[in-house]
Amino acid sequence: MEGSGAGRPSAGPLAHRVPDLGALELLLAVARLGSLGGAARELGITQPAASSRIRSMERQLGVALVDRSPRGSRLTDAGALVTDWARRVVEAAEAFDAGAQALRDRRDSRLRVAASMTIAEYLLPGWLVALRARRPDTAVSLLAGNSAVVAERLLAGEADLGFVEGLSVPSGLDSVVIARDRLIVVTAPGHPWARRRRSLSAKELASTPLILRETGSGTRQVLDVALGGLARPLIELSSTTAVKAAAVSGAGPAVLSELAVGEELSLRRLVAVPVDEVALRRDLRAVWPTGHRPTGPARELLSLTRS
Incomplete structure (x- = not known):
């Protein structure tokens, strides 16, 4: 023998058999106010729309719910029973809504951002200031x-x-380009390259020991691919600021984001060295796990980066 449901025809999806929340809220308002017109005004709909919704609910359930007369609207016996059920459904929906809002509040109370060094040091501060103006209660x-x-x-x-x-x-992530950046070769003013009258060749740059970011950095990856390989680093450092400081000190040439060296170039603490035959450009991207597009504060920060 099959289970207790054997032989019963499928009733179809529950959503097709149960009135929607709007209709149930209308029925509760009619029960409370004793007037279809009053219920319509409370819910911000027209009386004809309210009447149509009640009739539709009656057809869906197969029973009369409201007796209408010039003196007002009164629930039928079936309507009173359905109203009791409706009240429990609406209360459960209100609890569901409160719980969902609590989840949103918890999500919106914090934002965790991970960024590669150039973006973290030279672009993110401005974006986060703008985000704080919009969401002062979000801890970042x-x-x-x-x-x-x-x-x-x-x-x-x-x-x-x-x-x-x-x-x-990187594998497993979706992305969008938010900006484009150019890498430039820089040296201290006292370095021989600062006095060159001709551009560096790509081969010369590739064969010269440079002050470099560590393996795994976006800057290092772009440079390595563009030049087809690099000489052993002169110095290997883990931040853009550290690479820039070493170059300013005269330790050797470096390749840095144009975003990072504007002040040093204007003050002549560093000198840009032109390079022929190679384009040191790259996209700056926002990234997130595949299939999980940013929501809440993360979505708002993303919109600020592209505005």
């Missing part, structure tokens, strides 16, 4: 690291939104 935490670290944090669920600088999107 920022993890700065290279592009590989950003991907790891997102995939581990430890960040809500990330920003990377490499040539490709």
